[in-house]
Amino acid sequence: MAARSVSPGGALLRTSRMFAMADPIPPPPIEGAAGSFFSSTTATVAFPTHQVITTLSSSRKLGDWGLKRPLPLKSTTKSSNPMLRVKAIDTIEQITDYSSATDHGITLRKFQELGIPVTARRPAGGDRPESTTTMNLPQMSAFEEALDATDIHPDKRAELVDMRWKFTGPWLAGMTQGEFNKWLAKEVRPKRPAFRQFLKKKIASERHVAIAKEALDKGQEQPPMVDPSTVTEDELIDYLRKLRHNNQALYDMVGQFLDLAPLMPPDVSQTGLPKEKVRALQFSEVKTPYAERGPPVTHPSAGLSYLRTSMYMENHPIYGPQKYITPVVGRILKPRRQAQATGARIGVAGLIVNTALGDTRFNQRNNPAAVFDKIDPSVEGGAKVWVQPMRAAVDSVGCVVLSVNDASVEATLVAQELLGNAVCLGAERAEDEMNRRETANDLRRRYRAPDSPTTMSSARDYGLSE
Amino acid sequence: MSCRQWLSSALRQCQSSLVQHQQPRLFSTSAPVAAIRDIFGEGPPGTQGNRGPRSSSNSNPNEALHGMLTAGMERGNPLSVEEQRRVMEQHGTQAHIKDMRQNLTTDNYVRQMPRRWRIGEVYSPRDMKPAEMSKWRQGRPPKKDMVDILGFSPLDNYRNFSLISEFVTPMGRIRHSNDTGLRPVNQRKIAKAVRRAIGMGLHPSVHRHPEILRLRRHGMPVAAIPTPADPSQNRL
Numbered sequence: 001m002a003a004r005s006v007s008p009g010g011a012l013l014r015t016s017r018m019f020a021m022a023d024p025i026p027p028p029p030i031e032g033a034a035g036s037f038f039s040s041t042t043a044t045v046a047f048p049t050h051q052v053i054t055t056l057s058s059s060r061k062l063g064d065w066g067l068k069r070p071l072p073l074k075s076t077t078k079s080s081n082p083m084l085r086v087k088a089i090d091t092i093e094q095i096t097d098y099s100s101a102t103d104h105g106i107t108l109r110k111f112q113e114l115g116i117p118v119t120a121r122r123p124a125g126g127d128r129p130e131s132t133t134t135m136n137l138p139q140m141s142a143f144e145e146a147l148d149a150t151d152i153h154p155d156k157r158a159e160l161v162d163m164r165w166k167f168t169g170p171w172l173a174g175m176t177q178g179e180f181n182k183w184l185a186k187e188v189r190p191k192r193p194a195f196r197q198f199l200k201k202k203i204a205s206e207r208h209v210a211i212a213k214e215a216l217d218k219g220q221e222q223p224p225m226v227d228p229s230t231v232t233e234d235e236l237i238d239y240l241r242k243l244r245h246n247n248q249a250l251y252d253m254v255g256q257f258l259d260l261a262p263l264m265p266p267d268v269s270q271t272g273l274p275k276e277k278v279r280a281l282q283f284s285e286v287k288t289p290y291a292e293r294g295p296p297v298t299h300p301s302a303g304l305s306y307l308r309t310s311m312y313m314e315n316h317p318i319y320g321p322q323k324y325i326t327p328v329v330g331r332i333l334k335p336r337r338q339a340q341a342t343g344a345r346i347g348v349a350g351l352i353v354n355t356a357l358g359d360t361r362f363n364q365r366n367n368p369a370a371v372f373d374k375i376d377p378s379v380e381g382g383a384k385v386w387v388q389p390m391r392a393a394v395d396s397v398g399c400v401v402l403s404v405n406d407a408s409v410e411a412t413l414v415a416q417e418l419l420g421n422a423v424c425l426g427a428e429r430a431e432d433e434m435n436r437r438e439t440a441n442d443l444r445r446r447y448r449a450p451d452s453p454t455t456m457s458s459a460r461d462y463g464l465s466e
Numbered sequence: 467m468s469c470r471q472w473l474s475s476a477l478r479q480c481q482s483s484l485v486q487h488q489q490p491r492l493f494s495t496s497a498p499v500a501a502i503r504d505i506f507g508e509g510p511p512g513t514q515g516n517r518g519p520r521s522s523s524n525s526n527p528n529e530a531l532h533g534m535l536t537a538g539m540e541r542g543n544p545l546s547v548e549e550q551r552r553v554m555e556q557h558g559t560q561a562h563i564k565d566m567r568q569n570l571t572t573d574n575y576v577r578q579m580p581r582r583w584r585i586g587e588v589y590s591p592r593d594m595k596p597a598e599m600s601k602w603r604q605g606r607p608p609k610k611d612m613v614d615i616l617g618f619s620p621l622d623n624y625r626n627f628s629l630i631s632e633f634v635t636p637m638g639r640i641r642h643s644n645d646t647g648l649r650p651v652n653q654r655k656i657a658k659a660v661r662r663a664i665g666m667g668l669h670p671s672v673h674r675h676p677e678i679l680r681l682r683r684h685g686m687p688v689a690a691i692p693t694p695a696d697p698s699q700n701r702l
Binding site (some may be wrong): 037038039040041042043045046047102103104106107166176177178179180181182333335337342345347350351352353354370373374375376377378395397399400402403461462463 | 568569570571572574575576579580581582583584585586587588589590592593594598601602603604605606607608613614615616617663
């Protein structure tokens with residue numbers, strides 16, 4: 001065995017954290033670069049960039065995380081979730097640079113508790129909300145063979161463009177004009193001779209196909225392949241002229257040569273050309289889900305969930321199979337403000353989620369509970385709602401776009417009963433809750449004269465002194 | 467919105483009056499407050515002589531409340547309990563008051579949460595803390611060179627007064643590159659475009675362009691209508 005041949009010191013090094021730690025991946029783009037100048041460099045980033053390490057509790061007591069030196073006990077033993085990210089194993093100051101990684105570690109754990117697959121179709125991310133036309137379309141798992149081809153022969157890359165998610169070239173629709181100009185000058189212009197060679201190969205193969213077809217018709221044996229070097233410069237120039245009048249063929253050639261990510265055909269208004277000219281353009285249909293929003297930076301599942309489908313049923317020990325997967329509690333991070341025309345922001349499993357459109361509680365105006373409109377500081381732990389996670393997708397930046405819907409009332413009740421907060425069948429306790437008389441304390445609170453200081457902004461304005 | 471604003475501040479004043487000044491100030495001689503007392507018909511006898519012209523507007527409670535707000539309340543002459551009860555009676559039920567109070571509370575909290583959450587972001591408890599939230603309150607100059615990103619030539623855009631205005635302070639001075647975030651080459655080009663626009667009389671040298679001021683006054687976005695890009699010209 002290969003492992004035997006390694007010296008003891010070498011084996012120790014191989015299994016040490018120093019060599020087992022993955023290199024950090026590039027962080028998500030800072031929002032400040034996107035035109036919004038409000039950002040924080042210390043906020044939790046949208047996806048983890050460093051590996052999260054953990055250790056056993058007995059080792060943690062000793063500060064042993066498998067690193068070069070033991071970590072300080074004071075800052076690593078208090079958390080109930082031992083998760084760290086190591087930014088540098090050893091710095092010039094001879095310290096190990098580490099910080100807590102519970103933010104992303106717990107988020108992943110919570111996401112996996114949801115039990116939903118990661119889909120690959122039309123994720124809505126960033127500022128673009130999901131549109132009504134795409135919200136209820138059936139979603140495909142990111143692991144479907146039709147979408148997830150990674151081991152592709154270089155010659156077949158062009159044919160299998162709809163199955164791929166990784167491209168060496170850029171996604172042109174996501175580039176700004178300046179980036180595009182720079183890319184043209186730096187990357188594309190030096191490749192001119194190579195492109196001519198590429199076209200010559202194309203001409204040769206087209207010619208071979210024509211000759212072979214003719215030979216087949218005449219019943220002769222197949223001719224040999226046409227040598228690309230036999231294509232003259234004049235023929236190439238003629239071919240180029242023909243290409244210029246066929247936009248789709250030209251884009252296909254350029255896209256194959258540079259391995260560009262697929263693009264959505266533009267609308268008439270997007271082209272900025274007169275209608276007659278747009279009519280002359282022809283576009284082929286695009287089947288890949290990444291043409292509209294750009295290809296993902298990671299595998300489309302981001303390794304979050306390996307489920308292929310959400311079409312499974314949960315079985316309750318008493319009530320039997322359940323129609324819905326167990327709903328979860330979502331936190332209302334920001335209430336809906338009509339003055340600023342901003343909707344409520346809801347967090348589920350540590351992610352800001354996409355709420356469903358249409359006639360859902362998130363969108364109703366006259367919600368009796370008004371839980372989406374008001375902040376009630378007397379609610380311990382903040383306002384929460386039960387939501388039904390529908391699906392998740394990873395957008396082109398790498399953010400997880402989780403879509404939720406209203407939770408069914410029955411499913412919520414069953415879930416609450418599992419937590420011990422409600423009673424389904426034995427309805428006495430629930431009835432008692434409904435018929436509960438006001439206690440003397442409630443009455444006292446209601447009729448007590450409000451007491452607040454006369455300062456401009458008081459604790460009362462934050463609902464704290466009732 | 468504005469209506470709710472001043473109603474809620476009235477509410478705050480009313481609440482404050484309840485606590486510290488359980489007894490109405492009998493000898494308040496401030497005319498507006500006296501006028502309000504007159505409206506409610508409860509003014510102490512000593513202020514009878516101060517009746518102003520507003521005493522005739524007894525029938526309109528809105529006006530009464532407004533007068534109370536605009537004139538006397540800021541000076542710390544709160545209403546008596548009875549007056550406050552009357553205001554509340556005239557201006558809605560207890561539920562309405564409660565609703566207003568909740569709105570005020572919500573507004574106050576929302577003001578402490580400047581971060582605009584985007585779909586797909588990850589949050590942890592630390593992100594809700596005031597120290598972290600306050601970082602989202604103040605804008606920072608752009609880290610990247612906007613001219614390079616957008617790939618336009620500043621000198622070709624000297625007639626674009628919206629663009630020129632972005633690189634000029636409200637006092638008409640050219641913004642420093644610390645604020646604009648441009649690299650020296652582009653900062654010089656932008657500065658030249660600003661000087662050219664001002665020198666040709668296309669842009670005022672002391673303040674914003676009047677057209678921008680007009681749009682702002684009407685609450686319209688300055689760059690509302692994107693013009694289709696002309697490929698022949700290197701314009702924005």
